[in-house]
Amino acid sequence: MNPVLLTPGSVPLADWRAVYRGAAVTLDPACAPRVAESAAAVARILAKGAPVYGINTGFGKLASVRIGDEDLATLQRNIVLSHAAGTGAPSPVPVIRLMMALKLASLAQGASGVRPETVALLEAMLVKGLTPVVPCQGSVGASGDLAPLSHMTATMIGVGEIFYEGERLPAAEALHRAALTSTQLGPKEGLALLNGTQFSTANALAGLFEAELLFRSALVTGALSTEAAKGSDTPFDPRIHTLRRHRGQIEVADALRGLMTGSAIRASHLENDARVQDPYCLRCQPQVMGAALDILRQAATTLEIEANGVSDNPLIFPETDEALSGGNFHAEPVAFAADMIAMAICEIGSIAERRIAMLVDPALSGLPAFLTPRPGLNSGFMIPQVTAAALVSENKQRAYPASVDSIPTSANQEDHVSMAAHGARRLLDMADNATGVLGIELLAAAQGVDFHAPLASSATLESARATLRDKVPTLEDDRHFHPDMEAANLLIRSGALLASAGDSLPGVA
Structure with missing residues (x-):
């Protein structure tokens, strides 16, 4: 570096x-x-x-x-x-x-x-x-x-x-x-x-950088889940998103469409699929993930400005030999940015968990129950979905805005405070939780695509799936699940999953 x-x-x-x-x-x-x-x-x-x-x-x-x-x-x-x-x-x-x-x-x-x-x-x-x-x-x-x-x-x-x-x-x-x-x-x-504000800003920037990695990884796992469920790519048609005009939504739809281009799985059911519309967790990925991208970019703009500013007090102006007291140390901009990042992380994990829940439900996915070839004897992905739900619920609790809180300090001299440090410090833990959810989705989506063999997904998604399969084999019968989850999490956290998918997906900046 x-x-x-x-x-x-x-x-x-x-x-x-x-x-x-x-x-x-x-x-x-x-x-x-x-x-x-x-x-x-x-x-x-x-x-x-x-x-x-x-x-x-x-x-x-x-x-x-x-x-x-x-x-x-x-x-x-x-x-x-x-x-x-x-x-x-x-x-x-x-x-x-x-x-x-x-x-x-x-x-x-x-x-x-x-x-x-x-x-x-x-x-x-x-x-x-x-x-x-x-x-x-x-x-x-x-x-x-x-x-x-x-x-x-x-x-x-x-x-x-x-x-x-x-x-x-x-x-x-x-x-x-x-x-x-x-x-x-x-x-x-x-x-x-x-x-x-450097402590709050550093934590907020760390959360932003991890959220960006999560966002891009979730496009890959979301596209792979769409393939596993034989979902339609029609909702990603650019004409739909151009009419709504949100930049993030347009870019996400384009990215998902690109990830699925050339898929034999999708081609196999273009004329045979009885479903008119997919669940929102598939169909509305551009709207949800695009909105997350837009607010992450807004937070990034605020934090880049803050990172380049001077926020102590008093400030010295050598030209006039003045020391001017003000309030640049108040971290409200950072607090607002951290709250936006928290909401984005929460929603990235939330919609991913819904895709996992959809994949393990045979009534919704058309796949074997809990993604195991022999349900009953095996529980398959039953409890990993529960774990994903637990992680998402924890993030929902943590996503409550910190910036709306205040408590007077210093004998009421500092009578309104931002809570930026609280808002920013939670972000890395929230990102860890969301990584766990995406790791489970990666495993579940790859398992779902396995059931469609010999049909293959797109070259890009097959590359991502091969990267996982180098570390985690297909689940035939129940085995110790935790090591599989840790391996999937590491692929996301290290950026290896993104690299395998070409690493050309939209980012925060």
């Missing part, structure tokens, strides 16, 4: 995706003068002697407390230590690496007042693979993701823990092993590092 060069303010979504997938990160050196000027502006502002929030005052409800020059370094250290109050399991390393890269790109825009050496340390930690241990809970997505970002920042001053070379180490030890030195934070720096 090619390394990513972060150009602050104009990083494309594809680069953030690459960072999440493990690409190395470096910072565009052209941003250095702006960073240095921003730090110099903080020094000039301090020299004026006026109270400036977060630089020589307390924080939040304590903003009216003036801090003397002799305590400014202690002030920044204290905010980091006191705000590192997260709880729960460590966040996934890919998410925290992405969070660090987002913070790096934000600071490097020269509106945060941090020194060049502080930016350089954060970059060096990314380059050398030091990932702070950041508890996953503790942010309400309002005055920035304070607790998670504080845990990140604490490691930069030698406090806390870091994942490094496969070990979980005290921060000071990890920095020493990597030949790095902890820093003492200067005026404004602690606040700049722990204020912002």
Whole structure:
């Protein structure tokens, strides 16, 4: 994977995706003068002697407390230590690496007042693979993701823990092993590092990237299920979708039609099928999946903008030596985007589960009951469908919008919060659930197509089916089902299923 060069303010979504997938990160050196000027502006502002929030005052409800020059370094250290109050399991390393890269790109825009050496340390930690241990809970997505970002920042001053070379180490030890030195934070720096939406945004972007993989995989499994049920491709006729005009719907119909082109299974019953219309889970795939694609793209637009923005407070304007307090740390845009992604993930799994249920029902599919050659003696796909239903129901419960919730914090100073961190943090678990559903559908659809031998599906879908059959044989009699499901899930999660189908399906961006 090619390394990513972060150009602050104009990083494309594809680069953030690459960072999440493990690409190395470096910072565009052209941003250095702006960073240095921003730090110099903080020094000039301090020299004026006026109270400036977060630089020589307390924080939040304590903003009216003036801090003397002799305590400014202690002030920044204290905010980091006191705000590192997260709880729960460590966040996934890919998410925290992405969070660090987002913070790096934000600071490097020269509106945060941090020194060049502080930016350089954060970059060096990314380059050398030091990932702070950041508890996953503790942010309400309002005055920035304070607790998670504080845990990140604490490691930069030698406090806390870091994942490094496969070990979980005290921060000071990890920095020493990597030949790095902890820093003492200067005026404004602690606040700049722990204020912002980067934790919420990183989790939301991770959810978006996994949702995109799920969406594209579901087109393949959905087309294969349509073949297994000998469903019609008439509902995918472009004339139908052109009249409705939704871009996603048009693209999904085109993709499904392309996946099924050349199918001998479909050709075998064009004139003999007594069914007038298929169930919605087959017929309405363009409408459901197209709508999911459209809102994923909308979420992607929001998150790309957020990822390239500056969201700490106050913001430094060197041209006028001003520190302006505002509310860019409020993560409402991220919360809305996360809610949209959650709904899309939920619906992708929901319609897939309905296709599984249709395939195991002989009255609907025309296939042997529960997709086993000898039903009764064998249960076949009976319980995998139940598992799929359980996963979908769990995702339905998790898909309730987080952004409509709020709870006042900081003695009512922060009286309306976004809950973006909650909304974004659930997405990877929801994606895992949906992957499990699609894995079961892949197994069921391939089993259904097996019953139509010697007729074959399209070359594309047969390639996808062959990829599965390399790992999982046809189910003749009942066997331990869990390993089959895990193998199918891995094909989806790794992208191998998409690669076998040509990987030319529509994506988010």
